Amino acid sequence: MPKKRRVVAWVTMTMDGYTSGPEGPAHDSWLYEHVKREASAAYFEAIWRGASTVLMGRTNYEGFYSVWPAITRDPATDPRYQDLGQFLxxxxxxxxxxxxxxxxxxxxxxxxxxxxxxKELRGTPGRDILVVNSASVIQALLRADLVDDLRFVVVPTLLGGGLRLFEEGIPASTWALAQSTVLPDGAIGLHYERA
Incomplete structure (x- = not known):
């Protein structure tokens, strides 16, 4: 029997647990400043290279689609971001x-x-199924017990409001730390696997 594909939930959030601020992702300068850094890009690249399917909610899909094709085609774009754009x-x-x-x-x-x-994707051939920064999708998958890995980057920022990743109603579960990475801007990458 083929091995089931892993579902990896990947999210960047603030120290107080928000994935975006009260005004929405378009106003999250804390996030964009973080992801533009060389070390952050290298860290993220290691995650997305392990995936052959990307799963996201409508808001993230529309946001990604509105910027990435142009970034990818721009000859002035850093090669690492062009690679990410080609992957996307x-x-x-x-x-x-x-x-x-x-x-x-x-x-x-x-x-x-x-x-x-x-459930269908997990039974098909391929690498990881990567859930990209979509809090509502990650929450629903946690409720359904369909997440194998949690990958967080905690950015040293407090927002005090916005969209939280973990809200009431997420069932209790136990996880084991697989890896932690301190990035030069003070962000911390955390990789948890289902215990």
């Missing part, structure tokens, strides 16, 4: 949404039933 262009992208009508980015499709989709 070519990787299988599954967008979880009840309202999105079309997914026009190459190799994208819409999934209406998150649990059924992830």
């Amino acid at each position: 262009d070519t990787v299988e992208k599954v967008v979880v949404s009840r309202t999105l009508e079309t997914a026009d980015w190459s190799n994208s499709r819409i999934a209406r039933d998150l649990e059924a989709e992830v």
